[in-house]
Amino acid sequence: MYPQVLFKNRKPDRIASMEEYRENGGYEAMANVLKNFSYKDVRKLMLDANLLGRGGAAFPAGRKVMTVADDAPFPRYLVCNADEMEPGTFKDRVLIHADPHMLIEGMIIEGYSARAEKGIIFIRPEYESAARILDREIEIAKAAGYLGKNILDSGYDFDIVVHRSGGRYICGEVTAQLKALEGKRPNPKQPPPYATEKGLWGQPTVIQNVETLVCIPHIIRNGAEWFRNLALTETGAGTKIFCVSGKVNRPGCYELPMGIRLSDIIETHAGGMREGAQFKACLPGGASTAFLTPEFYDIEMDFETLKKAGHRLGTGAIMVFDHKTCLVAATLNLTEFFARESCGWCTPCREGFPYLRDLLWRIESGQGQEEYVSTIKQMCHHLWNAYCAFAPGGIAPIESLLAYFKDEVEAHIREKRCPFK
Amino acid sequence: MLPEALNASLQEKISSAEHPRELVVDVMLDLQDHYGYLSDEALEAAASLLDLTPLEVEELATFYTFIYREPVGKYVIHVCDSVVCWMDGYESVQDHLCAKLGIKMGETTADGLFTLLPVCCIGYCDRSPAILINRNVYGPMTPEKLDDILEKLRTEAG
Amino acid sequence: MPNLIIDEQEIEVPEGTKVIEAAERLGIVIPRFCYHPALGSVGACRVCAVKFLQGPFKGVQMSCMIDAQDGMVVSTTDEQAVDFRRYVIEWLMLNHPHDCPVCDEGGHCLLQDLTVSGGHGIRRFQGEKRTYRDQYLGPLIQHEMNRCIQCYRCSRFYQEFAGYRDLGVMQIGSRVYFGRQKEGSLQSPFAGNLTDICPTGVYTDKPSRFSGRRWDYERSPSVCINCSLGCRTVVSARYRQIVRQEARLNEAVNGYFICDRGRYGFYYAGQDDRPRQPLIHGKEASWETSLKAVCDELARISDTFGPKAVACSVAARSSLETLTAVKRLCRTMRWQDPAYGMDANIHVKVKNAAAAIDSDLAVSLGELENADYILALGADPVNEAPMLAMAMRQARRKGAKVVLVDPRPVDLPFDFVHFPMAPGAMGHWLAYLLKTLSGPDTPDMPGAATPEHSKGAAPENLHDLWHTDQSAALTKDLFQSSRPIIVCGTDIVTNAVPSLASDLARRLRSMKKTAGLFYLFPGANTFGAAMLSDSDTVFEKILTQIETYEIRALVLVEFDPFFSFPDRIRLEAALQGLDMLVVLDYLDSRSAKTADVFLPTETLYEAGGFFINQEGRAQKVPVAFQGGRPIIQTGAGSHPPRTFSKDIPGHDAKPAWRVLTELERGASGSLDKEIRFELMQWLVDAHSMFSGLLSKGPFPDAGIRIDAGQGAGARVEQDQSDASHPGVESDDDLELITVDWTFGTEELSVRSPFLGQVEKAPCLFLSEKDAARLGFSHGDRVALRSDEGTIEVKLSPAGNMARGTLVLPRHHRLDWQHMKALKIELNKNQILKPHGNA
């Protein structure tokens, strides 16, 4: 059993109350920061801890908050990204349901380091139960004096509100999310200016994922080195919530050290492959990552290692496919997702995904032609030139299908049918 | 007509907001809860509450998955059809629901009780195949469980 | 200044220039759909991709999104970029109908051009095409969503650039839909620009549907004469009529756009009942007979009663050539000095304004966009000169503050501060402002007349008005501004205001600010008319002289007092007392019908000519087509031709200046261009400020500024009859002012059957408080009774207008000419509920 940091208070059937959170040291970090830390101290600690963003892009959290200039104008905002619409990902939901005050404390500290006065939790509509929990627990924290004006007599003011989304994948993307928060159409907006310079309502804004934020109180309490040492690899830091789904016996969220081997996650923690199922591939970090083949079965799951192998850890949402699952059909399903969720702003993404879906559907349904393969490849290549990171994410499974499972694709075309049916 | 209480509560919310426009999704959801869907009347109410034009509200209303611009049943069943639920057979869940309710995806039962809609991954892949009914999650689904749920909802609706 | 290399050519461009613009300077036009110079870059369509070989960016990138920087080496022909662009075209064509041959945009479609030039011919995609339902968007614009390539230009123009909120983008992903929430007429008076900026055929010009294709048209640059701004346009003619008008770029004036009054305001030229034949007492006659009849009778009158018994009046819709010809004719024949068709007060205001705008102070509409503070006095931009509102909005978008002082319920497509002030108060208010601005250390303003208003004690209510927080904020902002521009109307303001406005601008200049001055005039060529009129002859004075039998004959040149003169009864009586009324015009005006002799003239599309806008910018309009009766009329539903002759059917009209010259010298065989040259020479000899118009070589497309300078003479003394008072003193009296509207009041555009469908019904505005006081509510009909009659109109109480003022549009569906003057005072007893309206 590995140390449970983020899941320490997790109960099988209910959320941890503020009392329970406090009993285990909750809000101590916040009190300490407000009393003894300058905002710069917090920033430095986060940087030293090598806390990488858990929302998918793995950007160093310390570096991000440091781009809020000392003389940047007020008010400043902190946005907690709880949109979590990346298929396969459900860790933020589990974290909120397990221990909502950890997120509240994390936000207060992060807010302090950015000298923000307002925190906003942007949450997807499917998580209405989580939103209600947050609404309620925020009030409780307020009553305890952890939120509001002059928190614990420190002179620091901070409030949190919950913003419910109307539901769209693109709202998870930073710039689109800011527009959604402003009540505008959530099309992304290419920087500059960056959000930390001119974000929400034109004011400096820091956006972090739920899982990133909940790490912060622990880093404050135990130090940067402790956090780095939680990882099994040199390059990793902290623990990671892996959400495992698909053909395993125990799908769910597991808090494990960064750098743990994929095989270990699947076999030891997720209960192994289901009866009669053999591991064929997995998507290691949501729908916008590439298929990992059995060749990578033992890979150490941290951002750096996967990157070196030409892959991405993304959100750490591991979706496991077995030998009886047709990966052309799976990719078709994923492409359908991206075609449906494209925001419609730029041509490659808006038109390219429906085109790719059509070609994949033809292959899957036995109408494939050989030249489709090169068309798909070339089109994927061009989708890198879309406006935002949505499209490059969406083609990751397609490109890896052609790279690693070309035989399977060709079999469809040759046999004019899906070999798995 | 918007009931007085709802109108007052929305107006209060809006007047206390620094940027009223940021509440547009909240307002739409509240009105939708009242009307069952975001009717033209609701759309216009949202616009006038927020000092927007109906077009400006429509631009947002039609962007989002959970704003319904057409009438829906009392229970909106969203069937997740993304990759994990697909792997675990959402298609049979969907087929079962369609057969049981006698409607196709996107349709509403004649008694106005149920609407069936597809939805992208809802973040409950650990409970696949999963569905949402009025934004409450159910899963993993089997035909028997579906029958029970439908039965329960029917009784609940009287 | 960054220096970069594009396709092996070096170029230096100003900081902030996008690579796509830098390339264009080299003559390399990189494909684009979403990019538009006026709308800026948004990077949506992705068709402007080029390859960056060296410098801070690498690889395939969008040239519209990246600023040119030192050391960049860019290739537009790189195989990777070309292949990507080819894909973009293919993507855009997946759902596009393959029906260029029958599409209304065919032949001038950016998508068609890029598809053909990009070599995309065969559709590989085998999926179904998505289809949409189109919307009815009103009588001006045809919607065809299936052709949409989602460049977002329309919603960006409509909402961001123009500031209107009823057209936009709905839905998501590959279903995005551009249109309105519900079917219905577009509310923006700038909506017609959608047809120009849409790079394909989603928004096309509805009135010109089925009239022809771009290559069928005779296209010619032109100028809009529906207000005094002089926006640049392109007209298209086919089958002997103008069928369409589009915006043409003039950076100094309208930029890329025009308003709908201008775009659809040309139909008078091809109207069915446009008179095209000389008429003597309503009967068709030859030119020879008619000219002779006129010359003989005028000679007789001149001989009998003296030459001063003959008078001419001309309107501001005539070309400079015609204005000149009128003047030369009057001079040569020693008739009365011509009257330049204006109201006496407007004449004074315009003269003073024109004299004030030397090139130092005057700003162009284009320059107005760079103001950081705009103070508009007595101006209602959307209604009087719509494109002014667009320019002000662009300034506002860049951060300018806009303050408007006007009694009307002014609506602008941006936020601004409005002081709804009675016309009479404005002069006092301005005098106050001037005083406030002249602190002890302000240098004295040479030439700035101390307005007589500041001498007397200001009335109480003005005092209150001035001492508001808003006024304090206004002066503070004005002090802090560095590029303030004073915009001043000349229609509803009192006579002192235009001069005070120029004093104010000069004072701001003396405070080391780059201050500017921008006037609005009534009528297209009013500046020209003001320069040429060197006496106080106004039409009203001619009427008086007719009434006293001093004047026996009147020649109306493209001027219809029945449309614009505010005292109809007097007008009718006077004209009846004439020995002879001669009318030269291209409109089927009431004057034309009343004339003893009518002589048909050509419109600017047939005759061309110079027009000088309110800034003093002269623009040259070439001849767009040969004229004649449109084939649709001569054919009468059958197949033309029915008559066989060398002449153009129905082409009897002549340029007004030619007719005037023939009245002077008799008909001659001189070519039009000879007469024109001779006239211009005469003009320059008489007024040297116009010498630029004669310069050799092609006339600059952007026009040239005419500097009235000091030469324009001193101010016209204030007419005491208009000695203004700050609003109406008694609560029982209200001041009625008549005003211009975007649609429905301007003489030429009211003849457009299409604008007729979008114009609002006439109504009378008054402040909500006055309405309550008088016991009226919204939608009531009221009868306004003056000495001359009664007019009935619907009431429209407004919150944002001056108290004590009634605002009545000079609507063509209203006999407002029974009000006797452009401005009158009414007692509350004269505002009644009409009979039968319980």
Ligand SMILES: Cc1cc2nc3c(=O)[nH]c(=O)nc-3n(C[C@H](O)[C@H](O)[C@H](O)COP(=O)(O)O)c2cc1C
């Ligand atoms: C299309 C798209 C969708 C995204 N969705 C999410 C999301 O749902 N939740 C999230 O935290 N980050 C999401 N991201 C990543 C965010 O843009 C951003 O990197 C992240 O929220 C920053 O927080 P972090 O640094 O703490 O990870 C998405 C990115 C893209 C391009």
Ligand code: SF4
């Ligand atoms: S890549 Fe897709 S999601 Fe991103 S801007 Fe383009 S259309 Fe929108």
Ligand code: FES
């Ligand atoms: S013109 Fe550059 S992306 Fe459209």
